[in-house]
Amino acid sequence: MAASAIERVAIIGAGNGGCAAAADLVKSGFDVRLYGRSPSTIEPLVARGGVEYEGVLGEGFAPISVITNDASEAMRDAHAVLVMGPTHAHVSMAETVARHLKPGQIFFAAPGHTLTLLPNTLRDGGHEKPVTCESATLPYICRKLTPIRVKISRKAAKLKFAAFPATRTRELAERLLPLFPAISPVASLLDTVFPYTNAIHHPPALLCNIGRVEATGGDYCHYYEGITPSVGRIIDALDAERVAIASAFGCVVDKLSDYFFQIGYTNEEGRDGGNAYSVFHNSEPNRWIKAPPSIDYRFFNEDIPFGLVPLTELARLAGVQTPASDAVILLASIATGKSYRDGGLTSARMRIDGMDIAAVKTLLEHGYE
Amino acid sequence: MAASAIERVAIIGAGNGGCAAAADLVKSGFDVRLYGRSPSTIEPLVARGGVEYEGVLGEGFAPISVITNDASEAMRDAHAVLVMGPTHAHVSMAETVARHLKPGQIFFAAPGHTLTLLPNTLRDGGHEKPVTCESATLPYICRKLTPIRVKISRKAAKLKFAAFPATRTRELAERLLPLFPAISPVASLLDTVFPYTNAIHHPPALLCNIGRVEATGGDYCHYYEGITPSVGRIIDALDAERVAIASAFGCVVDKLSDYFFQIGYTNEEGRDGGNAYSVFHNSEPNRWIKAPPSIDYRFFNEDIPFGLVPLTELARLAGVQTPASDAVILLASIATGKSYRDGGLTSARMRIDGMDIAAVKTLLEHGYE
Missing domain, CATH: 3.40.50.720 (NAD(P)-binding Rossmann-like Domain)
Known part of the structure; x- marks a missing residue:
């Protein structure tokens, strides 16, 4: 070399x-x-x-x-x-x-x-x-x-x-x-x-606790108390969409529960539960982390426009439906008054709009050479 | 007579x-x-x-x-x-x-x-x-x-x-x-x-407090502490959709802030704020009402399938977009595991599917005579 x-x-x-x-x-x-x-x-x-x-x-x-x-x-x-x-x-x-x-x-x-x-x-x-x-x-x-x-x-x-x-x-x-x-x-x-999971759990968990964050200034434990069973079901829905998009592109990603066990963020009980609630309720490293003081925070500001938005844009390109992710993006945008899709990493901004899966893969393989 | x-x-x-x-x-x-x-x-x-x-x-x-x-x-x-x-x-x-x-x-x-x-x-x-x-x-x-x-x-x-x-x-x-x-x-x-407003504010307020309801058993004041400024913006979005649907059918409805003032549920300050947060934050009759003990509650179970769902179904018939209402219906359905649209008052169940606005109005005017 x-x-x-x-x-x-x-x-x-x-x-x-x-x-x-x-x-x-x-x-x-x-x-x-x-x-x-x-x-x-x-x-x-x-x-x-x-x-x-x-x-x-x-x-x-x-x-x-x-x-x-x-x-x-x-x-x-x-x-x-x-x-x-x-x-x-x-x-x-x-x-x-x-x-x-x-x-x-x-x-x-x-x-x-x-x-x-x-x-x-x-x-x-x-x-x-x-x-x-x-x-x-x-x-x-x-x-x-x-x-x-x-x-x-x-x-x-x-x-x-x-x-x-x-x-x-x-x-x-x-x-x-x-x-x-x-x-x-x-x-x-x-x-x-596709392995990026913050986009999958941060936005819905904050959305389902907007009233609490704003009323308490974030005085509760985000993962342990904020991700309750029903909040977990919304995270699971987003995770299923992520796995489906990856699959459409021929990529295999671990579901959240397996991934979090692999990186040491949850224990065997958390993994075996197989859902977001069990993952986070058994996540020792995340247990004591406080909620954000306001919703003007990276859980929305970064994880939606540069996490969820590109996922859903790739999904559109691949013809995969992402209703749960789209709903979270929309309601968070309304709540904060920021248009996370317009301000985010769209297909246009990635310059892959109009491409199909094969064209994207060719671009990623060979670049502009 | x-x-x-x-x-x-x-x-x-x-x-x-x-x-x-x-x-x-x-x-x-x-x-x-x-x-x-x-x-x-x-x-x-x-x-x-x-x-x-x-x-x-x-x-x-x-x-x-x-x-x-x-x-x-x-x-x-x-x-x-x-x-x-x-x-x-x-x-x-x-x-x-x-x-x-x-x-x-x-x-x-x-x-x-x-x-x-x-x-x-x-x-x-x-x-x-x-x-x-x-x-x-x-x-x-x-x-x-x-x-x-x-x-x-x-x-x-x-x-x-x-x-x-x-x-x-x-x-x-x-x-x-x-x-x-x-x-x-x-x-x-x-x-x-169209004047029915519970469908507009109950579901999003509960959705934005799911984690709090499940973690605390509803130990906070639903309207006063649960409807914070950002939760209010989501309610406002649903209210704007309601007014737009009514308008498409030629019906004039008061926006939430005016209506709540008329029925004595908020004061002048609440009305003049012109948004859901000001309405509820100044609502003396609602001030001390506690949140529900779980999300298996009429704020979802009744107000979505028999409130929001028929509104959005009428909107479709009229060609009006209701993205915020649709997002709330979907995420609440995922959170509870109940398909509120399938179980709700759809156009099919109202037996108006396939009709246009004029046909609906004719049916309502003359019935089955």
């Missing part, structure tokens, strides 16, 4: 995921440059000269050679550029990256699951034949405790990984494996889109 | 409305016969020999000459038969009545708003040219405090009243006016269907 080994890494995004990756990769011996858009995020890290960490990596301090809100400085001689931020920030992050990305630099996003949004944004930024790769989820379960300290409570055991075009998946997986040993190649970006 | 004055009245249903009407009509000098299907409802009233009452009629005891679970006995020589029970019991009540109804007996339902369901049930029971009449709401706000005691907290100031066929409305209104002085004739049964 001719490509040089990755030594220098630019991390785009200095939030939870970006800081966790910075700590992990510094610890693994990589030369990390950390970019954050907002000076208020960056300044405390600059003052400290790196990031403090605790959790499964142990407790310590990771010095970072470059911490900046100048993307060109972070990316200048990096071998890989890692976009680590919420999916609703993908366009603006990719626009920033596009201005400085050089041939040969690897573009990796975690979490991905915005299908062709990233390659298209790079294309709009002047990269005719964009190459991107992504993992379905963030490589860490992590949370910043302070502006300079991140708690990493788990490293993902398996990172579903695909490239655009898919012909590049194997090569890029091999090059990124030293950074993220959990990388596990899948057939195409569809296989990083 | 040739018809004799009403002296003897059979009341079909010995629940809240039936007992309130019995007390009121006995007090007004009518000879009342009270029918209840269930022996356990009837027996305590038989033992007492009538019904105790309190509230706006004062406090007292109304002796009732006949209290029975034999409908033929109750109806034998009655001038008018008053069906007073929930809309989801209309078919079984009308089937019972049909077996004993004689030519010349007035058939009146309160509340009505099941369109052609009652005349069709009478027709199935052998009455070729059925005549029915109804008011949009119950004539009383009332609640049985014990099996023999009813509290009447308000008499309706205005009872929208229509007959089937509408050509009979004026005559029947005049004959029933001594019983219910609030009767106010409207053009047709459509004008008793």
